[in-house]
Amino acid sequence: MSLEVTVLDSIESADRNQWNHVVETAPLGSLFHRYEWLEALEAGTASTPRHLVVHKKGNPVGLLPNVITDVGPVSRLDSLYPGFGGPIAITDEEAVLEALLGVVPRLCDGTVLFSRLRTYDQAAIRYHELFRAHGYDLDVKWCRIALELSQGWEAVSAAMDRTRRRGIRRGHDQAFEIVDVPISRHALARFYDAYAAVMERSGLPVLPYSFFLALEHLDDRLELFSLRVxxxxxxxILCYRDDEQSTLHYAYSGVKREHFEYHAAELLHEHAIKWAIEHGYDTYDLLRTAPDFRDGLFRFKSQFGGRVVPLLSWERGVPSPALPVLNLARSLQRRYLD
Structure with missing residues (x-):
């Protein structure tokens, strides 16, 4: 049976239920593949969508979400940011992936000179040889810290660095409560102010205000925890509920410097971890950081215990001889958001 590949310039061109059925059925599907996530990116960022869908007998059986992003003077057909991507399939896996990757060169023209697949699940390594056959090289620029929750809070706490355990104990010396804030446009707007202050203090790029407001439509996949003293x-902190991966992602911090004396970070993470355990999630994920033990954010996140998981990405020049341009773009990435 022949497969048909369609290019979508907007997620609104897809059928929501059919799209999400593929995401929920595919082993590597995640929150970041879902229709609603792509809808928020489209509404809240300047990225240009170029999503690929494979149909069989008129039904979608494979997806490859993409956006076009600028990296200095050139552009890249890229997996999602914020978020992750990579191809997913629910049947005829090899044929579907071949069909998706075969279309990629057609989407790279003008200043779009290379393609990148950034995946969340390490199980995507199963596609390495196929990706390599299509000219992709494997790279690791980021990692994540994942806490396994199956053994319960006591085991998670015991695996933490003593600095984080001490912060939790001292936080409990005060009278406090942690509130699950209902998701609304107003709540996200208030959180954004604190988030932007944290990112600016850390010298990190700040996501647009419009993206946070667009997350309102993902209210059933968000948890906003607030410390009150x-x-x-x-x-x-704002967390994502990734039911497809049975993971609660710690996504963004609204813990400003003046909150340190209340041990806000430790108490909020303690609450989020216990919430995830109570609601049956397998993993609490502190999401991406540089894979560098000397990096302050890496040290902070790793002190909560858990394992360091490399985030895999594959890149290729389009056409393949464009490798010098790809290397130039990689150099320029150090000055821009990667």
Whole structure:
């Protein structure tokens, strides 16, 4: 049976239920493949969608979400940011992936000179030889810290660095409560102010305000936890519920410097981890950081225990002789958001 590949310039061109059926059925499907996530990216960022869908007998059986992003003077057909991507399939796996990757060169023209597949699940390594046959090279620029929750809170706590355990104990010396804030446009707007301050303090790129407002439509996949001490808000974190991967992702911090004295970060992570355990999630994920033990963010996240998981990405020049341009773009990435 022949397969048909369609290129979508907007996720709105897809059928929501059919799209999400593929995501929920495919082993490597994640929150970041879902229709609603792509809808938020399209509404809240300047990225240009170029999503690929494979149909069999008129039904979608494979997906490859993409956006076109600028990297200095050139552009890249890329997996999602924020988020992750890579191809997923629910049947005829090899044929579907061949069909998806075969279309990629047609989407790279003008200044779009290379393609990147950034995946979340390490199981995507099963596609390495196929990716390589299509000219992709494997690279690791980021990693994530994943806490396994199956053994319960006591085991998770015991695996933490003593610095984080001490912060939790000292946080419990004060009267406090942690509130699950209902997701609304107003709540996301208030959180954004704190998030932007944290990112600017750390010298990191700040996502657009419009993206956070667009997340309102993902309200059933978000958890916003806020620490209250003496009736005042003393920091918050925003988490993603990735039911496809049975993971609660710690996504963004709203813990400002003035909240440190309340041990806000430790208390909020403790609450989020316990919440994830209570709701049956397998993993609490602190998401991406540089794979460098000297990096402050890496050290902070790794002190919560868990394992370091490389985030795999594959890149190719399009056409293949464009490798010098690809290397130039990689150099320029150090100055821009990667």
């Amino acid at each position: 003496d009736g005042e808000a003393r920091g918050s």
